[in-house]
Amino acid sequence: MFDRPVYLDHNATTPTDPTVLEAMLPFFCEHYGNAASRAHRYGWVAEQAYDDAREQVAALIGASRREIVFTSGATESNNLAIKGVAEMYADRGRHIVTVATEHHAVLDPCDYLRDHRGCDVTVLGVDAEGRVDVDAVAEAIGDETILISVMLASNETGTLQPLGDIARIAKDRGVLVHTDAVQAVGRIPVDVNELGVDLLSMSGHKLYGPKGVGALYVRRKGPRVRLSPQMHGGGHERGLRSGTLNTPGIVGMGAACDLARRTMADESSRQGGLRDRLERMLSERIPYIKQNGCVEARLPNTSNLTFAFVEGEALMMKMKTIAVSSGSACSSAADEASHVLRAMGLPEALAHASLRFSLGRGTDVADVDYAVDCLTRAVADLRRISPLYDAACDNGDASGIEWFSGEPKASETS
Numbered sequence: 001m002f003d004r005p006v007y008l009d010h011n012a013t014t015p016t017d018p019t020v021l022e023a024m025l026p027f028f029c030e031h032y033g034n035a036a037s038r039a040h041r042y043g044w045v046a047e048q049a050y051d052d053a054r055e056q057v058a059a060l061i062g063a064s065r066r067e068i069v070f071t072s073g074a075t076e077s078n079n080l081a082i083k084g085v086a087e088m089y090a091d092r093g094r095h096i097v098t099v100a101t102e103h104h105a106v107l108d109p110c111d112y113l114r115d116h117r118g119c120d121v122t123v124l125g126v127d128a129e130g131r132v133d134v135d136a137v138a139e140a141i142g143d144e145t146i147l148i149s150v151m152l153a154s155n156e157t158g159t160l161q162p163l164g165d166i167a168r169i170a171k172d173r174g175v176l177v178h179t180d181a182v183q184a185v186g187r188i189p190v191d192v193n194e195l196g197v198d199l200l201s202m203s204g205h206k207l208y209g210p211k212g213v214g215a216l217y218v219r220r221k222g223p224r225v226r227l228s229p230q231m232h233g234g235g236h237e238r239g240l241r242s243g244t245l246n247t248p249g250i251v252g253m254g255a256a257c258d259l260a261r262r263t264m265a266d267e268s269s270r271q272g273g274l275r276d277r278l279e280r281m282l283s284e285r286i287p288y289i290k291q292n293g294c295v296e297a298r299l300p301n302t303s304n305l306t307f308a309f310v311e312g313e314a315l316m317m318k319m320k321t322i323a324v325s326s327g328s329a330c331s332s333a334a335d336e337a338s339h340v341l342r343a344m345g346l347p348e349a350l351a352h353a354s355l356r357f358s359l360g361r362g363t364d365v366a367d368v369d370y371a372v373d374c375l376t377r378a379v380a381d382l383r384r385i386s387p388l389y390d391a392a393c394d395n396g397d398a399s400g401i402e403w404f405s406g407e408p409k410a411s412e413t414s
C-alpha cells in the first residue's frame with residue numbers, strides 16, 4: 001500500500017525537484033539583492049543569477065538569452081503575449097486566430113480583447129483527435145490578422161498541434177505566432193526556430209520548478225517582435241514586465257529547465273512506456289473505454305480515457321488513493337464538461353465520463369499497476385449499479401463510439 005495517493009496529475013502541477021529547491025535556497029536569506037541595485041555586490045549577484053537562469057531557459061527551447069522575459073507563470077506569459085501584440089499592432093489589424101481547445105489562459109484574454117478592445121477573434125474547431133486543420137488556419141487569415149495563438153500540446157489530452165506547418169503559413173502572410181507550450185517544454189524537444197514561432201509561453205511548476213514563475217520567449221530577429229507591456233513600473237525585463245524580479249523563483253526555473261534538458265530523452269521514453277502499459281492493461285481489463293486525443297502525435301506522459309457509463313467525478317471519489325483529474329483541473333470546479341473534449345465532438349455524457357492520467361518523473365511501474373487495479377474495481381462497481389450499462393450489454397452498445405476493446409466481459413454483466 002501507499003501512504004499517500006499515487007500522483008498521476010502531473011499536467012496540473014509537478015513537485016519541485018529537490019535539486020531545484022537546493023539551487024533556489026541561497027537566494028532567500030543570503031543572496032537577497034535586488035538587481036536594480038547596480039552600485040553594489042548584492043545587486044550584481046542577483047543580476048548574474050538572472051543571466052544564468054535566462055541562459056538555462058533559453059537553451060531548453062533553442063532561444064537566446066535576451067529573448068526570455070520572466071513572468072509570474074504561463075497565465076501571465078499568455079496575457080502578455082496576446083494582449084501585448086493586440087495593443088502594439090492595433091494599427092495594423094485587430095484580428096486574432098486561436099483554437100477551441102486552448103487553455104483558458106489563452107481563450108479568456110482573447111475573449112477580453114473581443115469584448116472590451118474591439119478585436120475580432122476566430123476560434124477554430126478541431127477534429128475528433130483534437131487537431132486543428134492547417135488549411136482552416138490558412139483560410140482564417142485575413143488582411144487584419146495580427147496573431148495566431150495555438151498551443152503546442154494539450155494539457156488535457158496531450159495532443160500535439162501541427163504548429164510548425166501553421167507557423168510557416170503565418171510567416172508567409174506576415175502574421176505573428178504565439179504558442180502556449182507549457183505542457184510540451186521539458187517533455188518533448190522544443191526549438192523556437194525549428195517551429196518558427198514568435199512568442200512561446202512556459203511555466204515553472206509544470207516542469208518540476210516552483211510555482212509563481214514562468215517565462216515568455218519573445219523573438220528578436222526575423223521578425224523582431226514588439227509588445228505593449230501589461231505591467232508598468234520600474235522598467236524591469238527591458239520594460240516588458242515591471243516589478244522586482246522573483247530571484248529564487250527565477251533561479252529555480254533556470255535549474256528546472258537545465259534538469260529537463262539533460263533528462264528529457266530518457267524520461268520521455270520511460271514515461272511513454274508506463275503510459276502505454278497503463279492503457280494496455282486497462283483496455284484488457286475494462287470494456288468500453290476510449291482513448292481521447294491523437295495517438296501518434298501526443299505527449300508521452302498523458303492519457304485521457306473515457307469510461308463509458310461511469311461518472312468521472314464518481315470514479316474519482318471511489319479512488320481516493322489515486323490522484324487524477326476529470327476533464328481539466330480548471331473546469332472540474334465548475335462541474336462543466338471539459339471544453340476540450342466537447343470541442344473534439346465527445347458527447348457531454350462521455351466527456352463527464354473521462355479521466356486524465358498524467359505521469360511524471362516520480363511515477364513507476366508499481367504506481368501504474370496499482371492505478372489499474374483501483375480503476376478496474378471502481379469501474380466495475382459503478383457499472384454494476386448503472387441501468388445504462390445493463391442496457392448496453394443487452395443491446396451490444398448503441399452509442400456508435402469506437403471503443404478500445406470489444407464486448408463487455410461476461411463477468412462484468414452478471
Ligand SMILES: *Cc1c(COP(=O)(O)O)cnc(C)c1O
Nearest residue numbers: 073074075103105155180182203
Ligand atoms: C498550467 C497551464 C497554464 C497556466 O500556467 P500557470 O503557470 O499556472 O499560470 C497555461 N497553459 C497550459 C496549457 C497549462 O497547462
